[in-house]
Amino acid sequence: MADVFVEQIIKRKLSLGGLAIRIGAIFLVLIGILLLPVLKLILTITVTALFIYLAYLAFVYTSVEWEYSLVNGELTIDKILGKRKRKPGETYDIRKASLIAPAYSEEVLSKSEYLTKMDYTATNNKGNHYAIIIDDVEGVKGALMITFEPDEKMLDAMYNVRPNIIKR
Template sequence: MDNFAEQLVKKNETSSDKTRRVMVMVVGALLTLTLAALAILQLRNPILSLLGLALAAAAGYGTYHYVQNTYVEYEYTFTNGELDVDKIIAKKKRREMLSTNIRQFTDFGKYDDGMEESDDMTVIMATDNIASHEYYADFTDETVGSARLIFAPDERMLENIKKALPARLRTKQQ
Protein backbone atom coordinates (compact mmCIF):
# COMPACT_ATOMS: atom_id res chain seq x y z
CA MET A 1 0.00 0.00 0.00
CA ASP A 2 1.33 3.41 -0.95
CA ASN A 3 1.93 5.99 1.73
CA PHE A 4 1.13 9.46 0.47
CA ALA A 5 0.70 12.83 2.14
CA GLU A 6 0.69 16.33 0.74
CA GLN A 7 0.74 19.64 2.57
CA LEU A 8 0.72 23.27 1.52
CA VAL A 9 2.30 25.77 3.94
CA LYS A 10 1.95 29.50 3.45
CA LYS A 11 4.92 31.53 4.64
CA ASN A 12 3.85 34.04 7.28
CA GLU A 13 5.37 37.43 6.75
CA THR A 14 7.40 39.16 9.40
CA SER A 15 6.94 42.86 10.03
CA SER A 16 10.23 43.55 8.21
CA ASP A 17 8.91 41.66 5.15
CA LYS A 18 5.76 43.79 5.14
CA THR A 19 7.75 47.00 5.63
CA ARG A 20 10.14 46.09 2.81
CA ARG A 21 7.23 45.35 0.45
CA VAL A 22 5.48 48.65 1.28
CA MET A 23 8.72 50.60 0.80
CA VAL A 24 9.35 48.97 -2.57
CA MET A 25 5.79 49.75 -3.63
CA VAL A 26 6.09 53.42 -2.60
CA VAL A 27 9.52 53.91 -4.20
CA GLY A 28 8.45 52.01 -7.34
CA ALA A 29 5.27 54.07 -7.71
CA LEU A 30 7.17 57.34 -7.20
CA LEU A 31 9.85 56.33 -9.70
CA THR A 32 7.25 55.26 -12.26
CA LEU A 33 5.26 58.48 -11.90
CA THR A 34 8.40 60.65 -12.01
CA LEU A 35 9.66 58.96 -15.18
CA ALA A 36 6.23 59.24 -16.81
CA ALA A 37 6.01 62.93 -15.90
CA LEU A 38 9.50 63.57 -17.33
CA ALA A 39 8.50 61.75 -20.51
CA ILE A 40 5.43 63.96 -20.90
CA LEU A 41 7.53 67.10 -20.33
CA GLN A 42 9.88 65.99 -23.12
CA LEU A 43 7.17 65.80 -25.82
CA ARG A 44 9.18 68.16 -28.05
CA ASN A 45 11.90 65.52 -28.22
CA PRO A 46 10.14 62.27 -29.17
CA ILE A 47 13.21 60.06 -28.55
CA LEU A 48 13.59 61.23 -24.94
CA SER A 49 9.84 61.02 -24.44
CA LEU A 50 9.74 57.42 -25.69
CA LEU A 51 12.77 56.52 -23.59
CA GLY A 52 11.12 58.02 -20.48
CA LEU A 53 7.89 56.10 -21.10
CA ALA A 54 9.83 52.87 -21.61
CA LEU A 55 11.75 53.42 -18.38
CA ALA A 56 8.51 54.25 -16.53
CA ALA A 57 6.92 51.02 -17.82
CA ALA A 58 10.02 49.02 -16.81
CA ALA A 59 9.98 50.55 -13.31
CA GLY A 60 6.27 49.78 -12.91
CA TYR A 61 6.69 46.21 -14.12
CA GLY A 62 9.75 45.66 -11.92
CA THR A 63 7.87 46.89 -8.86
CA TYR A 64 4.88 44.66 -9.65
CA HIS A 65 7.14 41.66 -10.25
CA TYR A 66 9.05 42.16 -6.98
CA VAL A 67 5.87 42.54 -4.93
CA GLN A 68 4.31 39.42 -6.47
CA ASN A 69 7.44 37.38 -5.70
CA THR A 70 7.09 38.11 -1.98
CA TYR A 71 4.06 35.80 -1.74
CA VAL A 72 5.58 32.37 -0.99
CA GLU A 73 4.14 28.95 -0.19
CA TYR A 74 5.84 25.60 0.31
CA GLU A 75 4.46 22.25 -0.75
CA TYR A 76 5.62 19.07 1.00
CA THR A 77 4.91 15.80 -0.76
CA PHE A 78 5.60 12.47 0.93
CA THR A 79 5.42 9.36 -1.25
CA ASN A 80 6.65 5.97 0.02
CA GLY A 81 9.58 7.37 1.98
CA GLU A 82 10.49 10.15 -0.46
CA LEU A 83 10.06 13.74 0.67
CA ASP A 84 9.82 16.47 -1.97
CA VAL A 85 9.72 20.16 -1.08
CA ASP A 86 8.69 22.73 -3.66
CA LYS A 87 8.60 26.51 -3.36
CA ILE A 88 5.59 28.17 -4.97
CA ILE A 89 6.01 31.86 -5.74
CA ALA A 90 2.95 34.08 -6.30
CA LYS A 91 0.84 30.94 -6.91
CA LYS A 92 2.35 30.84 -10.42
CA LYS A 93 5.93 29.61 -10.38
CA ARG A 94 7.02 26.33 -8.82
CA ARG A 95 10.65 25.57 -7.98
CA GLU A 96 11.86 22.27 -6.62
CA MET A 97 13.88 22.88 -3.46
CA LEU A 98 14.77 19.31 -2.59
CA SER A 99 13.92 15.68 -3.03
CA THR A 100 15.29 13.21 -0.51
CA ASN A 101 14.68 9.79 0.94
CA ILE A 102 13.66 9.79 4.60
CA ARG A 103 15.99 6.81 5.16
CA GLN A 104 18.92 9.17 4.46
CA PHE A 105 18.09 11.33 7.51
CA THR A 106 20.92 11.38 10.04
CA ASP A 107 18.92 13.37 12.59
CA PHE A 108 15.31 14.49 12.97
CA GLY A 109 13.31 16.27 15.65
CA LYS A 110 11.67 19.41 16.95
CA TYR A 111 13.60 22.50 15.85
CA ASP A 112 14.98 24.96 18.39
CA ASP A 113 16.45 28.35 17.43
CA GLY A 114 19.54 27.66 19.53
CA MET A 115 20.54 24.57 17.53
CA GLU A 116 24.01 24.68 16.08
CA GLU A 117 24.76 24.16 12.42
CA SER A 118 28.18 23.27 11.11
CA ASP A 119 29.93 25.72 8.78
CA ASP A 120 29.63 23.40 5.78
CA MET A 121 25.91 22.70 6.35
CA THR A 122 23.38 24.09 3.88
CA VAL A 123 20.19 25.20 5.67
CA ILE A 124 16.99 24.87 3.64
CA MET A 125 14.17 26.95 5.13
CA ALA A 126 10.74 25.79 4.01
CA THR A 127 8.62 26.90 6.93
CA ASP A 128 5.75 29.19 7.78
CA ASN A 129 7.90 31.15 10.29
CA ILE A 130 5.93 29.95 13.32
CA ALA A 131 8.60 28.51 15.60
CA SER A 132 6.29 26.52 17.86
CA HIS A 133 5.76 23.71 15.35
CA GLU A 134 8.96 23.63 13.29
CA TYR A 135 10.94 20.43 12.78
CA TYR A 136 14.40 19.80 11.37
CA ALA A 137 15.88 16.99 9.36
CA ASP A 138 19.62 16.56 8.80
CA PHE A 139 20.76 14.58 5.76
CA THR A 140 23.40 14.41 3.07
CA ASP A 141 22.47 15.45 -0.45
CA GLU A 142 24.46 14.82 -3.63
CA THR A 143 24.19 18.42 -4.81
CA VAL A 144 24.69 20.43 -1.60
CA GLY A 145 26.40 17.96 0.73
CA SER A 146 25.48 18.22 4.39
CA ALA A 147 22.04 19.82 4.68
CA ARG A 148 19.39 20.72 7.25
CA LEU A 149 15.75 21.09 6.27
CA ILE A 150 13.66 23.26 8.56
CA PHE A 151 9.97 22.77 7.88
CA ALA A 152 6.51 22.70 9.51
CA PRO A 153 4.78 19.36 8.88
CA ASP A 154 1.20 18.80 10.02
CA GLU A 155 0.20 15.70 12.01
CA ARG A 156 -0.48 13.52 8.97
CA MET A 157 2.82 14.40 7.30
CA LEU A 158 4.70 13.93 10.58
CA GLU A 159 3.13 10.51 11.11
CA ASN A 160 4.22 9.35 7.63
CA ILE A 161 7.74 10.72 8.10
CA LYS A 162 8.14 9.01 11.48
CA LYS A 163 7.07 5.66 10.00
CA ALA A 164 9.75 5.95 7.30
CA LEU A 165 12.60 7.08 9.57
CA PRO A 166 15.59 4.77 10.08
CA ALA A 167 15.16 2.57 13.18
CA ARG A 168 17.70 4.48 15.29
CA LEU A 169 15.85 7.76 14.72
CA ARG A 170 12.44 6.19 15.21
CA THR A 171 13.38 4.98 18.69
CA LYS A 172 14.75 8.45 19.49
CA GLN A 173 11.32 9.95 18.67
CA GLN A 174 9.47 7.83 21.25
Protein backbone atom coordinates in the same frame (compact mmCIF):
# COMPACT_ATOMS: atom_id res chain seq x y z
CA MET B 1 4.20 -1.42 2.01
CA ALA B 2 1.37 0.91 0.94
CA ASP B 3 2.10 4.05 -1.05
CA VAL B 4 2.23 7.19 1.06
CA PHE B 5 1.47 10.60 -0.46
CA VAL B 6 1.06 13.78 1.59
CA GLU B 7 1.25 17.33 0.29
CA GLN B 8 1.31 20.68 2.08
CA ILE B 9 1.66 24.25 0.81
CA ILE B 10 2.64 27.13 3.09
CA LYS B 11 2.95 30.79 2.18
CA ARG B 12 6.17 32.45 3.28
CA LYS B 13 5.75 35.71 5.16
CA LEU B 14 7.04 38.78 3.34
CA SER B 15 10.63 39.49 4.32
CA LEU B 16 12.11 42.92 4.93
CA GLY B 17 13.97 42.71 1.62
CA GLY B 18 10.76 41.81 -0.23
CA LEU B 19 8.97 44.72 1.39
CA ALA B 20 11.79 47.08 0.33
CA ILE B 21 11.53 45.82 -3.26
CA ARG B 22 7.77 46.40 -3.29
CA ILE B 23 8.10 49.91 -1.85
CA GLY B 24 10.84 50.74 -4.37
CA ALA B 25 8.64 49.53 -7.24
CA ILE B 26 5.72 51.69 -6.06
CA PHE B 27 8.10 54.64 -5.74
CA LEU B 28 9.25 54.17 -9.36
CA VAL B 29 5.63 54.13 -10.56
CA LEU B 30 4.93 57.36 -8.69
CA ILE B 31 8.02 58.99 -10.23
CA GLY B 32 6.81 57.96 -13.68
CA ILE B 33 3.39 59.50 -13.03
CA LEU B 34 4.91 62.71 -11.69
CA LEU B 35 7.08 63.03 -14.83
CA LEU B 36 4.00 63.14 -17.10
CA PRO B 37 3.70 66.96 -17.20
CA VAL B 38 7.47 67.54 -17.36
CA LEU B 39 8.68 65.25 -20.17
CA LYS B 40 7.29 64.41 -23.58
CA LEU B 41 4.06 62.45 -23.37
CA ILE B 42 5.14 59.35 -25.34
CA LEU B 43 8.41 58.95 -23.45
CA THR B 44 6.74 59.38 -20.06
CA ILE B 45 3.92 56.97 -20.85
CA THR B 46 6.45 54.37 -22.01
CA VAL B 47 8.62 54.79 -18.92
CA THR B 48 5.56 54.72 -16.63
CA ALA B 49 4.27 51.55 -18.33
CA LEU B 50 7.69 49.96 -17.84
CA PHE B 51 7.70 50.94 -14.15
CA ILE B 52 4.18 49.51 -13.70
CA TYR B 53 5.32 46.23 -15.26
CA LEU B 54 8.39 46.15 -13.00
CA ALA B 55 6.15 46.80 -9.98
CA TYR B 56 3.92 43.90 -11.05
CA LEU B 57 6.96 41.62 -11.31
CA ALA B 58 8.19 42.80 -7.91
CA PHE B 59 4.88 41.88 -6.29
CA VAL B 60 4.68 38.51 -8.07
CA TYR B 61 8.24 37.40 -7.33
CA THR B 62 8.22 38.46 -3.68
CA SER B 63 5.18 36.24 -3.07
CA VAL B 64 6.72 32.85 -2.22
CA GLU B 65 5.16 29.55 -1.16
CA TRP B 66 6.82 26.27 -0.20
CA GLU B 67 5.29 22.96 -1.27
CA TYR B 68 6.23 19.93 0.79
CA SER B 69 5.45 16.57 -0.85
CA LEU B 70 6.12 13.27 0.87
CA VAL B 71 5.94 10.32 -1.52
CA ASN B 72 7.02 6.89 -0.29
CA GLY B 73 9.66 8.21 2.08
CA GLU B 74 11.01 10.97 -0.16
CA LEU B 75 10.37 14.58 0.85
CA THR B 76 10.38 17.02 -2.07
CA ILE B 77 10.37 20.74 -1.33
CA ASP B 78 9.47 23.05 -4.24
CA LYS B 79 9.37 26.84 -4.36
CA ILE B 80 6.30 28.49 -5.94
CA LEU B 81 6.65 32.12 -7.03
CA GLY B 82 3.55 34.26 -7.49
CA LYS B 83 1.25 31.21 -7.22
CA ARG B 84 2.14 30.15 -10.75
CA LYS B 85 5.84 29.62 -11.40
CA ARG B 86 7.26 26.49 -9.83
CA LYS B 87 10.96 26.11 -9.23
CA PRO B 88 11.87 22.46 -8.72
CA GLY B 89 13.44 22.04 -5.35
CA GLU B 90 15.38 19.37 -3.57
CA THR B 91 14.37 15.80 -2.78
CA TYR B 92 15.44 14.25 0.51
CA ASP B 93 15.20 10.59 1.50
CA ILE B 94 13.53 10.39 4.92
CA ARG B 95 14.71 6.78 5.27
CA LYS B 96 18.30 8.14 5.54
CA ALA B 97 17.40 10.69 8.24
CA SER B 98 18.85 10.25 11.69
CA LEU B 99 16.46 12.62 13.51
CA ILE B 100 13.20 14.51 12.93
CA ALA B 101 12.35 16.77 15.88
CA PRO B 102 11.24 20.30 16.77
CA ALA B 103 13.96 22.61 15.44
CA TYR B 104 14.68 24.24 18.79
CA SER B 105 14.69 21.10 20.91
CA GLU B 106 17.79 20.04 22.83
CA GLU B 107 18.36 17.03 20.56
CA VAL B 108 18.55 19.20 17.43
CA LEU B 109 20.50 22.07 18.99
CA SER B 110 23.17 19.69 20.27
CA LYS B 111 23.76 18.34 16.74
CA SER B 112 23.23 21.49 14.66
CA GLU B 113 26.50 23.35 15.21
CA TYR B 114 28.51 21.95 12.30
CA LEU B 115 25.72 21.06 9.87
CA THR B 116 24.87 22.50 6.48
CA LYS B 117 21.48 24.18 6.96
CA MET B 118 18.55 24.57 4.54
CA ASP B 119 15.60 26.72 5.67
CA TYR B 120 12.18 26.10 4.12
CA THR B 121 10.07 27.84 6.77
CA ALA B 122 7.41 30.48 6.27
CA THR B 123 7.90 32.56 9.39
CA ASN B 124 10.49 33.59 11.92
CA ASN B 125 8.46 32.38 14.89
CA LYS B 126 9.71 29.13 16.31
CA GLY B 127 6.32 27.55 16.97
CA ASN B 128 5.98 24.75 14.44
CA HIS B 129 9.49 24.49 13.01
CA TYR B 130 10.83 20.97 12.68
CA ALA B 131 14.32 19.88 11.69
CA ILE B 132 15.36 16.84 9.72
CA ILE B 133 18.97 15.77 10.10
CA ILE B 134 20.26 13.60 7.27
CA ASP B 135 23.79 12.25 7.53
CA ASP B 136 24.31 11.09 3.93
CA VAL B 137 23.26 13.56 1.20
CA GLU B 138 24.83 13.77 -2.26
CA GLY B 139 26.72 17.00 -2.87
CA VAL B 140 26.86 18.00 0.81
CA LYS B 141 29.93 17.69 3.01
CA GLY B 142 28.92 16.24 6.33
CA ALA B 143 25.34 16.14 7.54
CA LEU B 144 22.44 18.33 6.44
CA MET B 145 19.78 20.00 8.60
CA ILE B 146 16.50 20.88 6.88
CA THR B 147 14.15 23.23 8.72
CA PHE B 148 10.50 23.26 7.65
CA GLU B 149 6.93 23.62 9.01
CA PRO B 150 5.01 20.34 8.67
CA ASP B 151 1.41 19.88 9.74
CA GLU B 152 0.20 16.87 11.75
CA LYS B 153 -0.70 14.92 8.61
CA MET B 154 2.86 15.29 7.28
CA LEU B 155 4.38 14.29 10.63
CA ASP B 156 2.11 11.24 10.82
CA ALA B 157 3.17 10.19 7.32
CA MET B 158 6.84 10.58 8.27
CA TYR B 159 6.16 8.56 11.41
CA ASN B 160 4.84 5.75 9.22
CA VAL B 161 8.10 5.78 7.23
CA ARG B 162 10.55 5.97 10.18
CA PRO B 163 8.79 5.81 13.56
CA ASN B 164 11.99 5.51 15.62
CA ILE B 165 13.48 8.91 14.60
CA ILE B 166 10.42 11.16 15.03
CA LYS B 167 10.39 13.22 18.22
CA ARG B 168 7.38 15.41 18.93
